[in-house]
Amino acid sequence: MTQAEIIEALLAFIARPDASEAEFEAMALQVFAYQFRNNEPYRRFALQRGRTPLAVRRWRDIPAVPITAFKGLTLSCCPPEAASHVFMTSGTTQGVRGRSYHPTLAVWQRSMLDNFRARFMRGRARIRMGILFPDDRELPNSSLAHYLSLARRACGTPDSQGFIGADGLDLDGLLAALAQAEAGGEPYALLGASYSFVPVLDALAAQGRRFALPEGSLILDTGGFKGQSRELAPDAFYDALSAAFGVPRASCINMYGMTELSSQFYDDGNAVCPSVKSGPHWVRSRVVDPLTGADLRDGERGVLVHHDLAHFNCVSAILTEDAGEIVPGGFLLLGRVDGEASKGCSVAVAEFLAAARS
Amino acid sequence: MIAHAGHLPGLSREAVRWREVAHGAWGERVVLALPELDAAQAAALCEQVRENARGRLKQMPVARIVDAVDAAVARLLDRDHPLRRKAEHLLPIVTGYDRESVRLGLTGYLRTFRRPQLLRFLAEDFANPAMLDGFQPAAKGGLLRAQGPNLLLHIWAGNVPALSLWSLICGLLVKAGSIGKLASAEPLTAGWFAGLLAGIDPEIGECLAVVWWKGGNAAAEAPFLQAADTVMAYGGNETLAALRAKLPVTTRFLPHGHRIGFGVVAREALDSRKAPALARLAAHDVARYEQQGCYSPQMLFVERGGRVAPAEFAGYLARELAALAHRHPRRALSPGEAAAVAGWRGAQELRGLEGAAELFGEPADPWSVVHVEAAEALSPTGLNRTLKLVAVDDLAAVPALVGPYRAFLQTAGVAAAPERLLRLAERLAAVGVSRIAPLGRMTAPEPGWHHDGRFSLLDLVTLTEIEPGAEAAAEGFASYAD
Numbered sequence: 001m002t003q004a005e006i007i008e009a010l011l012a013f014i015a016r017p018d019a020s021e022a023e024f025e026a027m028a029l030q031v032f033a034y035q036f037r038n039n040e041p042y043r044r045f046a047l048q049r050g051r052t053p054l055a056v057r058r059w060r061d062i063p064a065v066p067i068t069a070f071k072g073l074t075l076s077c078c079p080p081e082a083a084s085h086v087f088m089t090s091g092t093t094q095g096v097r098g099r100s101y102h103p104t105l106a107v108w109q110r111s112m113l114d115n116f117r118a119r120f121m122r123g124r125a126r127i128r129m130g131i132l133f134p135d136d137r138e139l140p141n142s143s144l145a146h147y148l149s150l151a152r153r154a155c156g157t158p159d160s161q162g163f164i165g166a167d168g169l170d171l172d173g174l175l176a177a178l179a180q181a182e183a184g185g186e187p188y189a190l191l192g193a194s195y196s197f198v199p200v201l202d203a204l205a206a207q208g209r210r211f212a213l214p215e216g217s218l219i220l221d222t223g224g225f226k227g228q229s230r231e232l233a234p235d236a237f238y239d240a241l242s243a244a245f246g247v248p249r250a251s252c253i254n255m256y257g258m259t260e261l262s263s264q265f266y267d268d269g270n271a272v273c274p275s276v277k278s279g280p281h282w283v284r285s286r287v288v289d290p291l292t293g294a295d296l297r298d299g300e301r302g303v304l305v306h307h308d309l310a311h312f313n314c315v316s317a318i319l320t321e322d323a324g325e326i327v328p329g330g331f332l333l334l335g336r337v338d339g340e341a342s343k344g345c346s347v348a349v350a351e352f353l354a355a356a357r358s
Numbered sequence: 359m360i361a362h363a364g365h366l367p368g369l370s371r372e373a374v375r376w377r378e379v380a381h382g383a384w385g386e387r388v389v390l391a392l393p394e395l396d397a398a399q400a401a402a403l404c405e406q407v408r409e410n411a412r413g414r415l416k417q418m419p420v421a422r423i424v425d426a427v428d429a430a431v432a433r434l435l436d437r438d439h440p441l442r443r444k445a446e447h448l449l450p451i452v453t454g455y456d457r458e459s460v461r462l463g464l465t466g467y468l469r470t471f472r473r474p475q476l477l478r479f480l481a482e483d484f485a486n487p488a489m490l491d492g493f494q495p496a497a498k499g500g501l502l503r504a505q506g507p508n509l510l511l512h513i514w515a516g517n518v519p520a521l522s523l524w525s526l527i528c529g530l531l532v533k534a535g536s537i538g539k540l541a542s543a544e545p546l547t548a549g550w551f552a553g554l555l556a557g558i559d560p561e562i563g564e565c566l567a568v569v570w571w572k573g574g575n576a577a578a579e580a581p582f583l584q585a586a587d588t589v590m591a592y593g594g595n596e597t598l599a600a601l602r603a604k605l606p607v608t609t610r611f612l613p614h615g616h617r618i619g620f621g622v623v624a625r626e627a628l629d630s631r632k633a634p635a636l637a638r639l640a641a642h643d644v645a646r647y648e649q650q651g652c653y654s655p656q657m658l659f660v661e662r663g664g665r666v667a668p669a670e671f672a673g674y675l676a677r678e679l680a681a682l683a684h685r686h687p688r689r690a691l692s693p694g695e696a697a698a699v700a701g702w703r704g705a706q707e708l709r710g711l712e713g714a715a716e717l718f719g720e721p722a723d724p725w726s727v728v729h730v731e732a733a734e735a736l737s738p739t740g741l742n743r744t745l746k747l748v749a750v751d752d753l754a755a756v757p758a759l760v761g762p763y764r765a766f767l768q769t770a771g772v773a774a775a776p777e778r779l780l781r782l783a784e785r786l787a788a789v790g791v792s793r794i795a796p797l798g799r800m801t802a803p804e805p806g807w808h809h810d811g812r813f814s815l816l817d818l819v820t821l822t823e824i825e826p827g828a829e830a831a832a833e834g835f836a837s838y839a840d
Contacts, residue, residue: 041711041712044711045707045708045711048707048710048711066700066701066704066705066707066708068701068704068705068708069704069708072705072708072709073708073711073712289696290693290696290697290699290700290701291691291696291699291700291703291721291722292721292722293721294722301693302693303697303700319704321697321701323693337693337694337697343516343517343543343650343695344515344516344517344518344521344543344647344648344650344651344652344654345515345516345518345521345592345593345614345616345617345650345651345652346616346617346618346619346649346650346651346652346654346656346738346741347594347615347616347617347618347738347766348616348698348738348741349698349701349702349737349738349740351594351595351596351616352618352737352738352763352766354595354596355595355763355765355766
């Protein structure tokens, strides 16, 4: 299959929410064959695991690459210089950022929008948005900046605004917009990185101010705190959002995404934490034993593996560093699986790296 | 069954609140009850131990303490003694280490605390150990007397069985009133040992206590941290820094942070006869205590130019680790530990794709060896039997590869001819290595070793000296003075 053919096949598949399990499997195997042929480091990885397109018959057997591979290896089916967009992770390992190469954003955008409309917009065409993150001109290599900018362009009303620019957070502008929305009676959506909400919450608390946004208003947060703000436990965070903006926790939606994928996962609100997350029909998630890569039984805690067919140019099957558990309707996201400190008195990687940094 | 931990002289079991913690491994379960003292009990216990030590322990000749420790250790070495049987039964369930490793480890470790070895400890640090009992002539003139702390607090960490005995015994030898805080991962041996001592010499038993609190619980630890005049603590740098910040400035703080061990194999040790045996010894060091010890090797530097090439030696190591896994199965890993192993292995595998590393063992194997040809600096592995072998052109390259991590260095296992051993040792010493052991003995320091390069007993004591001038001046006031 050529690049044009695989793109066409994927766009057609994304447009078919009724696709059967067998059809997903067939598409997944095609994408794997495409990546095996065109992505040299991935082919070597698959060969080492003894998983070639001839040997693999089920999507579950497609070898998943550890997410750190995006830092060390150039995982791209097209020559990297032919990529129109390169998304980079914000986190680094010893200064190296993970990269995803996109020869076109056509599939990425289709994936993002179809899923965003289904899971966040819920039948609405547009909503007035306030965005707590820099836009894609400011951060051209940030997949989240692209995500939020696309959301605003495609699903926001013309009076939607971004409140984080080169000068940081425009708190006055945000408060004015919130007050206006509160008075106007039209639903409002506040979207941004989880850590971007924290200074806003703190400022509101300091001023003793609260908003009661109109019914139907929504909040979308993503990505956790990443050391960019103080950490809040999920319940405390959603309680605080709900109290500050008058948006019930059931309308506070958390998006789980990553630079190393082309699709996102959503929950249906955070009335209860941890919430159940799920992806669209072109994505499957598994929970595996990190050592053997073998599937764990539903309800057992392990490491999440995602198969995202839309990530066709890199690698569709990735082994994350996120702990999870398969539950009815999706999976629970249970934080990062950080390598544990030694149980004895030997030094382990985390402490060693921390010392090297300081 | 429920096993009660700790040693709390003067407190009845009913008077104390107990926290029950379940442990399970090797198909068995045990519930441990850990004491949680309230602030008043903690303060009273500190006061009591300090007072008892002042009135009793400090009045005893050190020889009596040596005898009591020797007798207690003899019981723990006796495989028919009920406590030894209990230890062999419970420690594998609590720590997860396999039965044979626990049995062999206990015996090997405890035999370093018999009477002759204890006397060696004393002789190692004191030119004349009698200065612990009274003033003794000093070489420069005058008289010297050594006093241990009135109240020494040990804060233990980690799951290596019986590790706590080392510092506990050191404290007793210098007649310190001693309180030990158990490690949650091995909260048994110290309490058993204290109980044995109390049975053998009840007066000594009154001068030590073994307690527990949940690590970081500020309210629970405060009475102990305030009362101790010396604190010996084990743990990661973050834990140690937090602890130090809570201590009064006048308290002596003796931290033992986490360490990383490594091995060095010279080309002269790599012929077809010696290399397989060496690989077996190195594999033993890796497998014993699953690389959880401060002395455990995580990396091996192997010199090129021997008859057995580094790549071949890596193959020997892989075979030996595979064989050891049958005799001594690896303990079950927690999800975090499994993730650490998988993360490290995954990273090595990816380097392997670029031809920069050769990986031995399957992902599901309970061990991994990776071999790299390009020299690289010391770094931790995923622990739990994961080893990196680095080929070097010459042993002389090793000090520069480990030197940047001085703060984490301690043990190096070296296999080299005498002259080269000395030359290498000189340079390893300069970058901060404090112990050079043969391969196969890295996890078994000899009696009287200098833990982290320090004096185990001397660091604990304060000296009082009677200057020669004072002695001479006193003559002027004697009744017989002319």
